[in-house]
Structures are given as C-alpha cells and as structure tokens.
Amino acid sequence: MDNPTGPAGRTSFLMIGAGWRSPYFLAPASKFGERFEVTGVVVRSSQRAAEVEARWGLTTFTSLDAALAARRPDFAVVAVPWSATPEYIRDLVAADIPVLAETPPAPDLPALRQLWRDVGGAQLVQVAEQYHLYPGHQARAEVIRSGRIGRANEVQLTSSHQYHMTSLMRFYLDTGFEPAAVTGFESVGPLANPIDPDGWRDDTAEVPIKTTQAHIAFASGKTAMYDFTENQWWNPLRVDRALIRGSRGEISDDRVTSLHDARTVVTTRLERWQTGLEMNLEGFDLGHISLGDQILYRNRWQGGRLADDEIAAAEILEATGDWARQGCGPGGPYPLAQGCQDHALALAIDQSIAEGRPVQVGEMPWAQ
Numbered sequence: 001m002d003n004p005t006g007p008a009g010r011t012s013f014l015m016i017g018a019g020w021r022s023p024y025f026l027a028p029a030s031k032f033g034e035r036f037e038v039t040g041v042v043v044r045s046s047q048r049a050a051e052v053e054a055r056w057g058l059t060t061f062t063s064l065d066a067a068l069a070a071r072r073p074d075f076a077v078v079a080v081p082w083s084a085t086p087e088y089i090r091d092l093v094a095a096d097i098p099v100l101a102e103t104p105p106a107p108d109l110p111a112l113r114q115l116w117r118d119v120g121g122a123q124l125v126q127v128a129e130q131y132h133l134y135p136g137h138q139a140r141a142e143v144i145r146s147g148r149i150g151r152a153n154e155v156q157l158t159s160s161h162q163y164h165m166t167s168l169m170r171f172y173l174d175t176g177f178e179p180a181a182v183t184g185f186e187s188v189g190p191l192a193n194p195i196d197p198d199g200w201r202d203d204t205a206e207v208p209i210k211t212t213q214a215h216i217a218f219a220s221g222k223t224a225m226y227d228f229t230e231n232q233w234w235n236p237l238r239v240d241r242a243l244i245r246g247s248r249g250e251i252s253d254d255r256v257t258s259l260h261d262a263r264t265v266v267t268t269r270l271e272r273w274q275t276g277l278e279m280n281l282e283g284f285d286l287g288h289i290s291l292g293d294q295i296l297y298r299n300r301w302q303g304g305r306l307a308d309d310e311i312a313a314a315e316i317l318e319a320t321g322d323w324a325r326q327g328c329g330p331g332g333p334y335p336l337a338q339g340c341q342d343h344a345l346a347l348a349i350d351q352s353i354a355e356g357r358p359v360q361v362g363e364m365p366w367a368q
Contacts, residue, residue, distance in 0.1 A: 011321025012037040013100070014067055016088055017079035018052050020197070021102055025077050025128075026056055028314035031304040036317060039071040064091060075100055075324040077128065077317075082107040086115045093119045098324040100126045100316070104163050104343035105336060112340045116366050119336070126320050126332045127339030130312035131164045132171040139270050139289040139296040140244060140251050144172065148258045150248030156225040158241040160233065161212075162346035163339070169216065169224040170342070172244050177341050177367035182359045184214040184226075184352035195234050214349040226349065256291060268292055286311070337366035 013029075015022055018041055029036035040059040043049045049060035061067040075098035078088045086106045092099045105127055106112045119125055131137065144152050155172045157165055170176070190206040214226040229238045244251040249258030254270040270291055276284030285305055289297040301314050319333035341364060348359040 012073045014039050014073040014076040016042040018043045021079045024313045039073045040067045093122050098124050100320045105339045125336040127334045129167050129334045130316050133312035133315045134308045142296040149246030152246045153222050154245040156243040158227040161228045163342040166345040167342040173222045175218045178219045180361045181217045182348040184349040340366045
C-alpha cells in the first residue's frame with residue numbers, strides 16, 4: 001500500500017457510499033483541497049460510479065478491498081444505509097483503518113450492543129455527529145462555559161430528529177452517559193408542507209403531519225424537552241428553537257438573559273457577522289458570532305462559502321484526520337460510545353411512544 005498519510009496537515013479519507021449524505025463531506029473536501037484529499041469513493045454500481053466521477057472528478061471503486069488496495073487513507077467515512085453501517089465498520093476495524101461512521105452507528109439497541117462488543121475496544125471508530133459543531137450551537141456553548149447563565153440545568157430543543165437532538169441535549173447539559181427516564185408523546189395535526197427534499201411542491205394544502213415530543217429526566221436532575229415535526233429539516237413553517245436555562249439566566253435562541261448583580265438583569269444578543277449582504281462585496285460567508293464585544297465563534301472555513309452543516313462536516317473531518325494521524329485511541333471528535341448513547345436515548349423515545357409508558361435508559365456497556 002501507499003503511504004497512509006498525505007502531506008503534513010492534510011487529511012486523506014476514503015468515502016464509502018454516494019447517497020444524499022456524501023456531498024456534505026465531499027463539498028468541503030473539494031473547496032479546501034489544501035486541507036483534504038479524497039482517496040476514492042466506494043459505490044455499489046457502475047451507474048453510480050459514473051455519476052460520482054462526473055460530478056466530483058473522483059476515482060471510484062465497487063468494493064472496499066479494491067479501494068484499500070489502491071491507497072490507504074488516514075480514515076474512511078461510512079455513509080451508507082443503517083443496516084449496512086455496522087458491517088462496514090467491522091470490516092474497516094479488521095483492516096486497522098480508522099472510521100468516521102455516519103449516524104447512527106447501528107440501527108437498534110441489540111445492534112448497538114453487538115457493535116460495541118465487536119469493535120468498542122479497538123478505539124478506531126468515531127461517529128459523524130456534527131450538529132453540536134454548528135456555529136450557533138458552538139456560540140451558545142461558549143456562553144454556558146463562561147458561566148454567564150450559571151449552571152445549565154434544562155434545555156428545550158426544536159431542531160433535527162432522534163439521535164441528533166439527543167446529542168445536542170447531552171452537549172448543552174453535559175450529562176455524559178447518565179441514566180435517564182424518557183417519556184414520549186405523538187400528535188398529528190394539519191400543516192402546510194410546501195417543500196420537501198425534492199424541492200418546492202407548489203402546493204399549499206394542509207396535510208396531517210406528525211409531531212414527536214419527549215421529556216428526558218437525567219439522573220443528575222437535569223431535564224430536556226424534545227420537539228420534532230415531520231419534515232422539519234425542510235419545512236420553513238417549523239423553525240428551529242433552542243432554549244437553555246441556567247441557574248443565573250437563560251439563552252433563548254440568540255437572546256441571552258442573565259443576572260448582572262442583585263438588582264440588575266441584562267439581555268444581550270448573539271450577533272452573526274455575515275458577509276455578502278447588501279453593499280458588502282466580500283461574497284456570502286459567515287465571519288464570526290459575537291456577544292457584545294466578545295467573539296464567541298470564528299469561522300475557520302471562510303472563503304469556502306459553506307452552509308452551517310458543511311462547516312460542521314468540515315470540522316469533524318479535520319478533527320478525525322488529526323486523531324487518526326496521532327494514532328487514534330481514546331478521545332477524538334466524537335467517539336463511538338457517544339454515538340451509541342445518543343441513539344439509545346432516541347430509541348427510548350420511540351419505545352415510550354409505542355408502549356405508552358416511561359422508559360428507563362440505564363448504564364450502558366459503552367459508559368465505561
């Protein structure tokens with residue numbers, strides 16, 4: 001095999017899968033060629049190979065063995081259907097290749113437990129859970145770390161679904177692998193649904209849409225409220241919301257309210273410095289996020305014109321490359337244990353709704 005690493009500081013990765021999620025990894029790599037190198041893309045068919053080669057100009061392979069024989073990457077990104085993810089992870093770990101696996105790492109709780117038994121000890125697997133790396137979430141986390149709102153003890157989130165949302169809850173509350181009691185609810189109501197992944201539908205009809213809500217009570221006493229409506233990723237009629245409550249104030253989306261002294265409460269706002277608006281001719285891009293004169297977040301990917309999700313994907317790609325080149329081991333941007341815990345909580349929401357009762361999520365094997 002060739003040298004497993006590219007030029008110093010440059011991350012090389014093999015892309016496994018060419019579905020809807022793979023462009024979120026390939027786009028940052030194509031825009032920042034000095035920081036990323038894609039050694040190839042593993043696809044299932046010659047038709048898909050032709051599509052990938054035409055769009056991205058990348059070498060394709062129809063088997064993992066062929067891709068690894070041609071070039072050993074720093075790590076492999078696995079972005080395939082849930083059912084296929086565990087097997088690819090096992091095959092890569094057996095080949096001693098570090099892995100960045102799309103979410104979730106396995107489809108259900110028995111599969112999560114089996115995957116952990118098979119590869120958990122190898123410390124070669126990270127999970128591509130990127131939502132906490134969005135600029136806005138990073139900025140809010142900086143506010144929490146500063147102590148401005150005191151001890152964060154409650155979150156209410158309307159954002160993405162399942163394991164992504166439970167990941168954000170754990171991120172804001174710093175609950176780690178705490179046991180939790182999960183109570184889920186479902187309701188169906190009318191809602192216009194004007195756009196979906198295929199684009200604008202030119203249809204304003206109100207249709208029955210399911211909303212899933214859940215209350216999660218962690219062992220430490222911290223609590224989280226989960227709220228997700230079907231197609232919320234696309235439907236602009238259901239906006240994202242983030243409420244983080246602390247012992248000395250709260251963060252409500254971009255508004256920060258805190259106790260200044262015994263008789264003074266102040267409210268400030270997170271401000272996003274976005275270029276390319278009106279007479280700013282720098283091109284559309286995120287510069288930074290500030291709170292007053294404090295810079296909470298600075299975009300390290302300026303010039304790429306990346307969406308927030310692409311910024312987050314670029315961050316986890318680069319961090320995984322650093323971890324892999326340093327020999328892997330414990331730590332890394334988002335270890336397998338974290339991804340397993342996220343999905344265990346998400347599965348508990350579904351179980352609670354199906355069974356009509358609270359579900360206890362105890363200490364899991366990966367918590368050690």
